[in-house]
Amino acid sequence: MATAPKIDWNAVIADPRFQALHRRKQGFLTGLMIFSVVFYFLLPIGAAYFQDLFKTKVWGVVNFGILFALLQFVVAWGVAIYYSRVANRDFDRMAREIAADYEKGG
């Protein structure tokens, strides 16, 4: 670490590419985070206040509540995969370009 190049951090965060990365990431993460949290809390709220819906049998003895709880798993995995894809495709590339430039000592 002692030999790390001196980097002008103010220049990095003022860089339009950094600004673009920051804007995209912030909006994307905030949206996804809010969706995930709200969707999760539908489970305890539903189980407490919408019992008739949760008790409705949909598939043999399997009721809506069980399917909704299983759906929570699917949605959590879905969010993780979706985020990974976007991050692997866009965020990493944008971050690497910026990092490569400044680490060279630019």
Next chain:
Amino acid sequence: MLTSNRRLVVYGIAGALAIGSGAAFAQGAVAAQYRWLTFAVFAAIICVTMYVTYLAAKRVKSASDFYTAGGGVSGLQNGWAIAGDYLSAASFLGIAGLISQYGYDGFMYSVGWLVAYITVLLVIAEPCRNIGKYTLPDILAYRNNPKAMRIVGAISVVTVSTFYLTAQMVGGGVLVKTLIGIDYEISVMAVGVLMLAYVLFGGMVATTWVQIIKAVLLVIASLVLVMLVWTPYGFSLPAFLADVVGDTKVQAKVAGLLGDAAKNMTPQELGQRFLEPGLYFKAPIDQISLGMALVFGTAGLPHILMRFFTVPTAQQARKSVVWAMAIIGGFYVLTLFLGFGAAKEVGPGVIASIDAGGNMAGPLLAQHLGGGPDSFLGNFMLAFVSAVAFATIVAVVAGLVLASASAIAHDLYVGVYHGGDIVPPQQQVRAARIATVIVGAVSISIGIAAKGQNVAHLVALAFAVAASANFPCVLLTMYWRRCNTGGIVLGMVVGTVAAVGLTLVSPNLTYPKAVRAASQKVLDGEAAKRSAIEAALASGDAAAIEKATVDQKALDKAVTKAKDDMKKVEGKEVSIMGLEEPLFKLKNPGIISIPLGFLAVLLGALLFRDKRSEELWPEVYARQNTGILASKATSH
């Protein structure tokens, strides 16, 4: 150094085995003649993990090796290790047990533990990897006053880890006693000695491998059981659950839970009720409060955060969370079948008769599926699951001790005492090892001292403190420009005090008056129940007699417990906080303490000013987003 390490590892194994074989046995779930099987399976696990520790010991040369395995763990490996660190005995045995006793609510409970990793994935893992080094206080110290950060950070790490550790030690001791019949004190010591051997010699490398091996064994064991439970139904969910609904043992359990409300329900309705919410969770707000602590607390658990410093890049950190979510989530879906399967095959009554909390659901299911208590295969499967449970406790405890020891050695000793001056690598490793021994010895002592205490709420408390203090501080120092030393100090203090304080005045503690009233109710109702059971026994109906026999056992147990409880609170009027009844009505403080923690950081940051925090903001922000220099720091 090497040879002495090797010799010590050998002593470690010998010591642990001696403790095991010299143990005084009580009655456990594993029958006496099959106990050697449990030890054989467990000895095999110990040998493999000790061999890994021996190999790892050679590689531990620097502080970075000891704390973070030199940053050389791959995303996939780290994903398994996170799962191994996270799937504690409470979630491995506890959730299957909860489902076997209360049906739907148990399954619903498991969801929050997975969703927690969304927070870790989206906002915590990668930025922490990019700006952190070994510990949680490293992240806070980056832009804020380092000394202040290391002190409050280390206190918080040790607090959270100690709560979690105590719960693991006590829960583990009880569990091993119930399963194998080893004395409580001896099982706590065996867990402690083994864990010390791993951490002391192998550092993070060995800890990581112990966690990976344990997670793989856990998943294999669960998969085998689920296959056995589900195959007869051609992998049809409705067909499997229809049999659960139609099971008389399940129906009897629901009838018992509902009491008078069950009188006008048909057996089919009673069974169906097992698949519906509300048998366990009675207070929705409490449930939501717990959900908040889980979803935000996991991201603030020091031993989980530490795992992200073991991978080389932010990309690998991301990959490891995705893998961890696949493994943890997959495991919880399997527990749906383990829990309901245990209820149907073994019966909720029988499970509760061995352990009131239902923790024995998984092990008993294994024994039943292998052919029952008298068969070799049944006992082999029980032995295997018991050995995995033991390994689970050791692996989780190792992660916690490593997190605490690193906070003491790296943050307090090197960072504060030596003022962050360059301390030679050998001395750093030595400090880390000394801290490990101290933390290990303390955790064994606490484990033994807390025997018989109610520690179930300590895990929830650890999550509450992590969510109310650590999470707001870590999040805001990385994402909020105005965040500074004052904000973090206030946030840490207020978050911790709020979570701990509210818990101390909550219904989690023992209130003698309430205990007395509840016990009295059981004793008052005894006579009526006895005559009902006797009537059923005399009826001549086989099903009624079977049910009455189970009821009789349960009643005997409840009466004994009520009498014991009465004795325990004799002459007492108030809780240890001096209260006659709880001031705060919720069991989980999260819904109040998490917002308080965030508010405190905001307030502290706005009230105080810190030039360093402001000047370093561009660096922190640029680094956490781009990973500039982060990958180079660990390439060696």
